Structure formats: structure tokens, C-alpha cells
Amino acid sequence: MTNMATPPNSVCATHTRPALSWTLRPVGTKPRRAVHIQSPDISGETLMQRSLISAALLLALSACASGPKFASNEELGAKSVTAFAETPAVATAEDAADDPAIWVNPDDASKSLILGTNKKAGLHVYDLQGQSKQFLPVGDVNNVDVRTVTTSRGPRHIAAATNRTDNSVALFEINTTNGELTSLGALPISQGEVYGYCLGLSASGSLMSYVTTKAGQVIVHRIQPGDMRGEYVSTWKFDGQLEGCASDDENGVVFIGEEENGVYSVKHADGMEIERTIVDTVANDRGLVVDVEGVDIWKGADNGGYLVVSSQGANRFVVYDRKAPYEWRGVFHIVDNTANGIDGVDTTDGLSVSSAALGDGLPQGLLVVQDNTNTNPDANQNFKLVDWRSIATALSLDGAE
Numbered sequence: 001m002t003n004m005a006t007p008p009n010s011v012c013a014t015h016t017r018p019a020l021s022w023t024l025r026p027v028g029t030k031p032r033r034a035v036h037i038q039s040p041d042i043s044g045e046t047l048m049q050r051s052l053i054s055a056a057l058l059l060a061l062s063a064c065a066s067g068p069k070f071a072s073n074e075e076l077g078a079k080s081v082t083a084f085a086e087t088p089a090v091a092t093a094e095d096a097a098d099d100p101a102i103w104v105n106p107d108d109a110s111k112s113l114i115l116g117t118n119k120k121a122g123l124h125v126y127d128l129q130g131q132s133k134q135f136l137p138v139g140d141v142n143n144v145d146v147r148t149v150t151t152s153r154g155p156r157h158i159a160a161a162t163n164r165t166d167n168s169v170a171l172f173e174i175n176t177t178n179g180e181l182t183s184l185g186a187l188p189i190s191q192g193e194v195y196g197y198c199l200g201l202s203a204s205g206s207l208m209s210y211v212t213t214k215a216g217q218v219i220v221h222r223i224q225p226g227d228m229r230g231e232y233v234s235t236w237k238f239d240g241q242l243e244g245c246a247s248d249d250e251n252g253v254v255f256i257g258e259e260e261n262g263v264y265s266v267k268h269a270d271g272m273e274i275e276r277t278i279v280d281t282v283a284n285d286r287g288l289v290v291d292v293e294g295v296d297i298w299k300g301a302d303n304g305g306y307l308v309v310s311s312q313g314a315n316r317f318v319v320y321d322r323k324a325p326y327e328w329r330g331v332f333h334i335v336d337n338t339a340n341g342i343d344g345v346d347t348t349d350g351l352s353v354s355s356a357a358l359g360d361g362l363p364q365g366l367l368v369v370q371d372n373t374n375t376n377p378d379a380n381q382n383f384k385l386v387d388w389r390s391i392a393t394a395l396s397l398d399g400a401e
Contacts, residue, residue: 070282070289070314073333078287078316079394082337083345083386086371087130089379092120097381099143099197099294099350100368103157103174106148110359113179114368115159116383117141117350123161123170125181128358128366130385134180136172139165143197143243143350146174149207151225158184158223162194162211169197169209169221171228187230191219200247200254202270208233210254212242218256220271233271238264244295244310244350250303251323255279257292263309265326279307279326280318287311287318287331294351297322298365298388300398308353308367315346317369319395330395334369334386336376345384347372355388355399364388364399 090097100116113133114126119142125134144161157174159181168186175182189211196212202222209230211219218236223229236256244257253265262281267274280288294310305322306329319329334345348369355365365388374382392399 071285071287073314073316073331076287076331078331078333079391080335081332081386081390081394082340083334083342083384084337084340085130085385086342086374087114087116087124087126087383087385088132089374089382090116090118090121090124091380092118093380095372095381096120097349097370097383100352100370100383101144101146101159102352102354102356102366102368103146103159104354104356104358105176105179106155106157107176109356111179112354112356112358113174114352114383114385115144115146115161115181116368116370117144117161119164123159123172123181125179126383128362128385130383136181136183138170138183139163141170142195143212145197145199147199147201147207149201149225150205156225158199158207158228160187160197160199160209160223162197164194167194169194169211169230171223184228187221187223187228189219189221191232191235192217195241196243196245196257198245198247198254201249203252204270206270208247208271210245210247212245212256214241216240216242216258218242218245218254218266220268222271234273236266236273236276244293246295246297246307248297248322250299255295255297255307257295257309259291259293261292262288263292263295263307263320265324277324277326279320280309280328286328287314287316289313293349294369296351296353298353298367298399299355304398305355306397308351310348310351310369312347312349315348317348317351319391319397329397332391332394334384341376342384343371343374343376345369345371353388362387364392367391 098117098119103113105112116124122137141161146159159172163170171184172181192213200208207223209221216238220233221230241259246255256264263279265277291312293312299305307320316333321327336344351369353367367386
């Protein structure tokens with residue numbers, strides 16, 4: 001999460017107030033009397049024009065102080081949904097909870113797990129009601145993702161998270177019997193400072209690691225599924241800070257959130273970039289604003305579905321078609337569930353969404369989001385759980401009842 005950026009091509013960006021200065025004088029002395037001098041070649045009409053221009057500029061600058069302007073939820077027709085459950089607050093105060101990931105248990109989907117990072121302490125593991133099951137104090141893990149990879153000895157269920165403590169990707173294996181995570185070591189990253197993260201599977205079935213950085217890099221590695229060694233592949237470069245990303249394995253693209261600009265899709269072949277496409281930008285005023293944060297995919301039939309993006313600066317989420325041309329499908333926000341005593345969501349960092357049927361209560365999947373301001377009662381940050389059916393019904397999407 002970064003500070004709100006000033007919109008380009010605005011008076012806020014192109015005009016700067018001159019710095020104020022003061023002259024110090026000894027205590028007890030009187031200030032010099034000000035002498036006002038008016039140049040004789042400036043007419044009263046010219047002075048009036050300058051005064052009007054100055055007044056207009058000051059008015060514009062005062063508007064800048066309240067931050068950038070963008071379409072409201074009402075103007076966009078944003079729909080309201082509620083969370084049905086929430087996790088306990090993380091133990092660390094202030095900005096700590098960050099990014100979730102949903103792991104689907106292949107043997108019993110109702111026993112699937114939610115992983116959630118505490119970027120000041122470690123990795124949390126929750127059940128589908130948000131109850132805590134495990135905590136791994138592995139360091140300052142920022143973003144997390146999961147994948148199942150085929151090996152010579154069968155499938156392995158892998159979780160991986162960027163660890164800012166030692167600038168690595170921390171690797172874990174998920175036990176399908178008891179749901180516990182065990183450490184598989186770490187993949188050191190030497191090409192840049194780790195920040196955001198996503199895992200993927202290439203067309204050839206390779207396990208791909210995508211580290212995003214504040215310097216605008218996507219650092220790509222191929223992870224060997226047997227010994228979990230990493231092989232550096234390439235680096236994709238963007239202009240601004242990156243964090244959220246999601247690999248669309250079936251369609252061969254990775255979605256990247258550039259925090260102050262927008263969302264991109266990168267078509268690739270085994271980690272080598274082929275083509276880059278803009279999905280949406282903050283300049284389009286369709287709900288996406290600075291910071292662009294969490295990104296994930298709800299998978300539908302025929303490799304369709306939806307891309308869900310956290311529009312952090314406006315406390316809302318924007319939905320697009322998963323497949324090009326990435327049509328805009330609407331905006332929603334998460335409000336108070338007064339019946340269950342669960343507060344709404346604001347300023348979301350990471351999110352995760354799954355279209356898997358996760359038992360009788362979640363037949364169309366689940367959205368999990370980070371909540372910046374956790375209230376009712378006031379507490380440290382946590383994660384909120386939303387039934388996908390409520391979103392699909394509100395926006396007339398697949399998965400609606």
C-alpha cells in the first residue's frame with residue numbers, strides 16, 4: 001500500500017506553490033515596517049486579471065489538498081455485498097495483514113484452506129469459516145499463492161510467499177490429510193527486492209514463480225517440482241510499482257497490477273513475454289483508482305470467468321471478463337453485515353477468489369479480501385469472506401442464484 005498519487009495532467013501535478021520562507025530576528029526587536037511598492041507600468045485592469053487568475057489557481061490547489069477526484073460508487077452503480085464470516089484479527093498492529101490465497105482440498109472441498117499473510121510476522125492458515133488452524137512464524141511474508149504440480153511421485157500441493165526478511169520466496173507443502181503446511185525451504189531472489197507474488201503453471205506443466213517488485217519488475221523463475229530448486233527465466237519491466245498478480249494458466253497470461261496506472265495482461269511462453277495488453281487504467285474512470293492492489297481470477301466454463309481487482313483508494317472492487325477484450329462487468333463494495341455483526345471492508349490490499357464448489361454452503365466459490373480497518377469491535381486487521389453467489393447476483397454474473 002502506497003500513498004495516493006496525484007492524477008497526471010491536472011493543476012495538482014503541473015503547478016507547485018513556491019516554498020515559504022521566514023527571516024528570523026532577535027527577541028525583543030520590532031519587525032521592520034513593510035513598504036508596499038506598485039510598479040507604475042501595471043494598470044488596474046492588469047492587476048485585476050492577475051488577481052482573478054491567482055484566485056482560480058488557489059481554488060484549484062485547495063481542491064488538490066483533498067486528494068484526486070474519481071467517480072463515486074453511486075455514479076458507477078456499485079453494488080453492495082456483505083461478508084458471511086471473518087478471520088480473527090492478526091496479532092500485529094497497524095498495517096500487517098496483506099494477502100490471502102485459497103487452497104482447494106482435492107479429497108474434500110469443504111476442508112479447503114485459506115492462507116493469509118501477516119507481513120510483519122508470518123503465514124496464517126484458516127478454515128472456510130475463518131477459524132485459525134495454524135500459524136507459521138517464518139518472517140515478513142507479503143504475498144502468497146498456491147498451485148498443485150504433477151511430479152513422478154504424484155501431485156504436490158505447493159504454497160509459496162514472498163519473504164521480505166531474507167528476500168526470498170518461502171516454499172511450503174500442504175498435507176491433504178490434515179491440512180498442515182510444512183516448510184520446503186526458500187528460493188533466494190537476487191534480481192530485485194521481493195514484494196508481490198503469484199504462482200502459475202506453464203503450458204508445458206512447469207511450476208512458474210512470479211515475483212513483483214516496487215521497482216516495476218516481474219522476476220520469473222521456473223521451480224523444479226522434485227527438489228523445489230529455482231531456475232531464473234526472465235524479468236518483465238514496467239514503469240511503476242507492482243504488487244498484485246494472478247496467473248491465468250489455461251489462457252497463458254499473467255495479470256499484473258501496476259499500482260498507480262492500471263492492470264495489464266502479459267501473454268508468455270514458459271515465462272518469456274510475448275505480448276502485453278492493457279486491461280484497464282485508472283484514467284478510464286470506470287471504478288479503478290490508485291492504488292491498484294489485489295488481483296485474482298474466478299474461473300468459469302470454456303476458460304472464461306472474471307478478473308477481480310481491488311481498487312484500494314476507493315474501497316471497492318472492479319470486475320472484468322477473464323478473456324480478452326476484458327469487458328468491464330461492474331463494481332461492488334463490501335458493507336456491514338449487521339445481522340452477523342461483521343463490519344464492512346475498506347482499503348483492501350490483497351484478495352483471492354475461487355470458483356470451486358467448496359461444500360454445500362459455497363457451491364459457486366468464495367472471495368477472501370484483506371480488511372484494512374477492522375471494527376465491531378475495533379481490532380487489528382483481518383480477512384473477510386464473501387460468498388461468490390452474492391457478488392454474481394448483484395452484478396448478474398455467472399454463479400448467480
